[in-house]
Amino acid sequence: MKYKLYNAEDFLFDESFRQWVNGTSPQATAFWEQWLQENPDRADVVRQAKELAHTLENYYQDNATEARIDSELQRLMHQAAERRDETAEIPVIPLPAFSRWRWAIAASVLVILGLGIGLFIYSSDQIQEKSYAHLTQTAGDSLQEKINTSDQAMTVLLCDGSLVKLQPNSRLSYPKRFSATSRTVYLDGEGFFDVTKNPARPFLIYANQTVTKVLGTSFLVRAFEKEESVMVIVQTGRVSVYKQQDYERSTKNKGQQVQGIILTPNQQMTYNLADRQLMKALVEKPRAIAPDNVNREQFFEDTPVTKIFSQISKTYGIKIIFDEENLSACLVNLTFSNESMHEQLDVICQTIGATYEILDGQVVIHSKGCQ
Known part of the structure; x- marks a missing residue:
């Protein structure tokens, strides 16, 4: 029987099913109750269809004219089609001939949703990015x-x-x-x-x-x-x-x-x-926010490398992450004059056998420490 192939949306197109949901036809009621007894495996689908039917009935209880409903639905379908994935080849679906009846209009909306176009209804909660x-x-x-x-x-x-x-x-x-x-x-x-x-x-x-x-x-x-x-x-x-x-x-x-x-x-x-x-x-070329630290020659003699990292961090306002305990034994002898931040980090890391990387706008030092 064809009803075995119906999904929840398909039932909404069936006039006798709508009459059963609305309670307007004793014959339809008798038929569908008997059909459910013979097809218990479809009970969940029928239940979903009834819930959709009641929801849509409440939605369309206003006094909107059929012409207005048709016009609004067509506008929404065009809008949904414009917003679909650019790679999807889904055309705008014209309203069927029986769409004058509001149940068929509601079912058409559900079919469009099933096709994946999506129906975008403007609401007070929707925020649009504006030019x-x-x-x-x-x-x-x-x-x-x-x-x-x-x-x-x-x-x-x-x-x-x-x-x-x-x-x-x-x-x-x-x-x-x-x-x-x-x-x-x-x-x-x-x-x-x-x-x-x-x-x-x-x-x-x-x-x-x-x-x-x-x-x-x-x-x-x-x-x-x-x-x-x-x-x-x-x-x-x-x-x-x-x-x-x-x-x-x-x-x-x-x-x-x-x-x-x-x-x-x-x-x-x-x-x-x-x-x-x-x-x-x-940034590609960090600028010193404490220029006095870079406008003069700097001498470091047997200086803990952790102290130099902290000074560079203060000079450029950039966080430098390192294992202070692991690097506590690393002492260096260096002289800096006009080197950029990256050049200074390169020299320090080469001296102690370390490396560094930039992660999320910060400098991360990788080192096994010093003996």
């Missing part, structure tokens, strides 16, 4: 915009005293006066920010699907909408970077933990728009 244009147009405050059409950097002074060095082909939107609780700006392009410290009002930069949050520090943000990645490089202070979608969801749902990346001097974050991952690393 620079959309963000600036919908911002609550009246914004002013600076666009750098020259071939040189442009300096923008914000009302709180913060400075932005805006690079060519970049634009920045910001309010004439910041709110009492935050300082929010919008960037499309590249800018170096020197933010005035104010713990009571965090500074927020919305840039190409990311949000950078600081209290007061200096850092660079590169986020051209035409490019496939975003980069944040910290010079001084502490910076937090989030996916825009995660940040907005956490602010909407108070108390929800938001996952991001914390950056300190000489660390950088790269956000690849394709794989949607925040990646932390060291």
Whole structure:
């Protein structure tokens, strides 16, 4: 019998099954109760179909017209098809002739879901990543915009005293006066920010699907909408970077933990728009945050290597992880003048027979120790 091949969605297309669920036909009720006795192995599928039927009946209890339902469903199906996997060859499915009846419309939705397209219904909880244009147009405050059409950097002074060095082909939107609780700006392009410290009002930069949050520090943000990645490089202070979608969801749902990346001097974050991952690393050429330690010649005579590692860490603001007990017997005689951080680490590791690697924006020393 054909009913043996039905799945939960298929039952919704059967008129007698719908009549049984609604209790509108004694004949249908008698038939399906008898059928269940003869096919006990299909009881679970029928139960699922009945639950779907009741759920959809409640969903469609409003007074929406059939034309409105048809139009809305077709819109949602087109939208779902646009969001499907680019490799999937699933066409937009037109509404069948019997879709005027709301049960058939509901079943069509279920079939689409079964095909894997997915039905995306907008709700108050859904957060969409928004473009620079959309963000600036919908911002609550009246914004002013600076666009750098020259071939040189442009300096923008914000009302709180913060400075932005805006690079060519970049634009920045910001309010004439910041709110009492935050300082929010919008960037499309590249800018170096020197933010005035104010713990009571965090500074927020919305840039190409990311949000950078600081209290007061200096850092660079590169986020051209035409490019496939975003980069944040910290010079001084502490910076937090989030996916825009995660940040907005956490602010909407108070108390929800938001996952991001914390950056300190000489660390950088790269956000690849394709794989949607925040990646932390060291900058290619770390700069000293304590320049006095590198602008003079340094002599180390029978100096514990652990002390030199600690000094390098302080000079560049980069954490160096090592086994202090294991390296306690390692004494070195070295002289540094203008070597970079990597060059210094290379010399030290060669001297004591160690190696190092960069992991998650930190330096990790590998050594068997010294005899």
